[in-house]
Amino acid sequence: MLNKATLLIFAVLFTLISLSGPAFAQDEVTIDFWIPGGRGRDEGTAAVIEAFEALNPNIKVELTATPFGEFFDSLQVAFAGNNPPDAALIDGVGVQNLAYNGALLPIEDMFSQEDLDDFMGDLIEMVTLDGHMFGAPWANAADAMYYNVDMFEAAGVEAPKTLEDGWTWAEFVENVNTVRAHQAEQGNEVWGMMGFNNPLQGAFFTWTIIRSASSPGEPLWDTIAPDLSTFAGYIDTPEAMEAYAFYQSLYTDGFAPTDSIPDAFPNGLTATFFAIPPTGTVLARNFPDLNWDVMPMPYIKTPITHTGSFAPGVAAKSDNPEEAKAFVKFFTSPEGYLTYHAVTKVVPGRKSLQAQLPDFQEGFLALLFEEMVEWGVARPGGPAHTIFNRIIASDMMVNIALGGDIEEEVANAILEADAQLMQFR
Numbered sequence: 001m002l003n004k005a006t007l008l009i010f011a012v013l014f015t016l017i018s019l020s021g022p023a024f025a026q027d028e029v030t031i032d033f034w035i036p037g038g039r040g041r042d043e044g045t046a047a048v049i050e051a052f053e054a055l056n057p058n059i060k061v062e063l064t065a066t067p068f069g070e071f072f073d074s075l076q077v078a079f080a081g082n083n084p085p086d087a088a089l090i091d092g093v094g095v096q097n098l099a100y101n102g103a104l105l106p107i108e109d110m111f112s113q114e115d116l117d118d119f120m121g122d123l124i125e126m127v128t129l130d131g132h133m134f135g136a137p138w139a140n141a142a143d144a145m146y147y148n149v150d151m152f153e154a155a156g157v158e159a160p161k162t163l164e165d166g167w168t169w170a171e172f173v174e175n176v177n178t179v180r181a182h183q184a185e186q187g188n189e190v191w192g193m194m195g196f197n198n199p200l201q202g203a204f205f206t207w208t209i210i211r212s213a214s215s216p217g218e219p220l221w222d223t224i225a226p227d228l229s230t231f232a233g234y235i236d237t238p239e240a241m242e243a244y245a246f247y248q249s250l251y252t253d254g255f256a257p258t259d260s261i262p263d264a265f266p267n268g269l270t271a272t273f274f275a276i277p278p279t280g281t282v283l284a285r286n287f288p289d290l291n292w293d294v295m296p297m298p299y300i301k302t303p304i305t306h307t308g309s310f311a312p313g314v315a316a317k318s319d320n321p322e323e324a325k326a327f328v329k330f331f332t333s334p335e336g337y338l339t340y341h342a343v344t345k346v347v348p349g350r351k352s353l354q355a356q357l358p359d360f361q362e363g364f365l366a367l368l369f370e371e372m373v374e375w376g377v378a379r380p381g382g383p384a385h386t387i388f389n390r391i392i393a394s395d396m397m398v399n400i401a402l403g404g405d406i407e408e409e410v411a412n413a414i415l416e417a418d419a420q421l422m423q424f425r
Contacts, residue, residue: 029323030060032085034075036310037065040278040285040344045089047343052330059323068196079103084315086324090135092311093203093379095127097386099134105314105321106132110329118350122378127311129383135311136332139346142305142372143208144280144364145172145298146265146273148179149291151190155182159295161367163374166296166303169209169246173255179271191270192255199251199258199401203379203393204306205274206247210397212299213243216377221302223380224388228424231414235392243300244406251401258402266290277368281345294364296371307376309346347372384421391417 033049035041042065049061064085066074072091078084079098090098098104108116111133116124119137127135147159157175160166167175176192183190200206207223214220219234220243250256265273266287273279283292297305312328314321330336337348345359347369359365381388396413400406 028058028060029320030062031087031318031320031324031327032062032064033312033327034064034066034071034078034085034088036068036071036089036091038068039276040282041065041089041310044340044344044346048331048336048339051335051339052327055330056326059326061327079315079317082317084317086318086320087312087314087328089310090313092123092126092135092308093381093385093389095135095311095313096129096383098313099129099132100383103316104134105316105318105325106134107136107314107325107328108133110325111136118352120349120351122307122376123309123311123349126308126378127313135313136328137349138311138332138337139309139349140307140372140376141204141276141309141347142307142368142376143204143297144275144277144368145295146275146279146283146292147295148265148268148271149293151179151183151268151271154186155179159293161295163296163303163367163371167298169212169298169300172298173250176271177255183271188268190268191257191264193250193272193274194256194261194264194270195274196260198256198260199398200256200274201394201398203381203385203389204276204308206397207379207393208297208304208306209247209300210240210243211377211380212304213239213301215302224382224384228382228384228421230418230421231388231392232418236410236414239301241406241410244400244410246300247397248400248403248406252403265292277365278344278346280364294367296367297375303375304377305371305375306379307372308378309349384424387417387420391420 035045045063049063053060072094075088075090080103084103095104120140123137123140124133127133127137152159155178157178173192180190180192195205211221211223220237220240223234224231225234251258261269264270266283280294283290297303312331314324314328318324332349334350334353337350337353340346341348341357345365347365348354348357354360354369360369379385392413396409399409
């Protein structure tokens with residue numbers, strides 16, 4: 001039987017162990033966290049890291065922000081090698097592909113059932129493969145069409161303010177050309193639309209245009225065979241070919257440029273800017289005198305916006321997986337999200353946060369949130385999304401924009417993409 005002295009010793013030891021925190025925090029550990037730089041992500045992530053380190057003084061997080069255009073290739077190479085970052089902010093639709101190739105750890109065990117119930121279902125689906133979550137739902141997104149309010153008002157053009165009044169792409173081009181014509185009368189030559197990249201690249205942007213020419217359940221909407229065997233019969237339908245022709249005309253008719261022009265929208269060189277929700281925060285912070293707003297995304301046949309955002313994941317080859325998991329859990333927690341959102345506004349991936357944020361009750365984020373809820377769909381492809389995004393939604397679409405023969409470009413893209421789909425058979 002234990003005496004009082006022994007019990008006192010045990011009590012002291014238990015108290016010391018409790019105060020020391022979790023086992024992984026005994027010694028100082030440094031983890032690497034990679035993100036695609038720009039658009040306010042650097043500043044927002046830095047704020048989250050500062051808050052996390054204050055709560056976990058024995059875990060240091062080294063942030064690496066790589067230029068957006070280089071990030072995803074760099075990440076693929078790093079995960080395929082022997083020295084990847086411990087964690088990274090991954091394009092959500094790329095999570096399944098990385099998981100399929102064994103690059104990521106399953107992390108669903110670090111979330112409670114309350115967390116899982118709180119995350120938006122489409123985000124869980126986006127990062128889940130074979131019943132395991134390989135990314136942590138964090139934020140959501142919608143396509144955002146920004147416009148220069150002063151230019152529109154000067155031309156007497158009223159942009160739509162509700163989803164019900166949204167323009168088709170034909171109406172968008174017609175109205176924006178009216179704005180451009182008025183600017184030309186004032187001696188200002190402006191473009192009709194620009195994107196982050198010119199020509200537009202990536203499924204989030206290009207395929208919003210193309211996919212809107214179809215409806216749910218149609219081949220073009222699905223984009224790829226359910227068994228991931230082919231793109232033939234899905235991206236070469238008559239509806240698709242007509243949509244490609246419209247997309248090409250945006251560039252061949254001079255409506256949009258084929259070269260990227262830094263800060264073209266805030267400097268008054270384009271009437272509209274096809275971007276994402278966080279862009280509004282950057283515009284408000286860096287260009288306070290710019291009078292801008294957001295309209296619903298134009299469409300050809302069916303209103304659509306792509307959803308999904310970045311999702312942090314932990315490398316399977318991480319030297320410090322538990323510490324990396326702890327950071328990812330904090331990053332996607334309500335506290336982590338609100339810390340980021342206070343610096344760079346993003347649409348929350350947790351349902352419980354939506355009603356708490358005044359930003360989503362009015363203004364441009366309220367419209368984008370409604371657009372996401374009413375029109376939102378995930379980008380297609382599943383584990384094959386990386387193939388689709390690079391070969392079809394990027395390379396093929398750029399070639400079409402630059403004047404390539406549409407039938408030839410589509411046929412070549414299908415041959416190349418289908419060859420790479422062999423890995424899924």
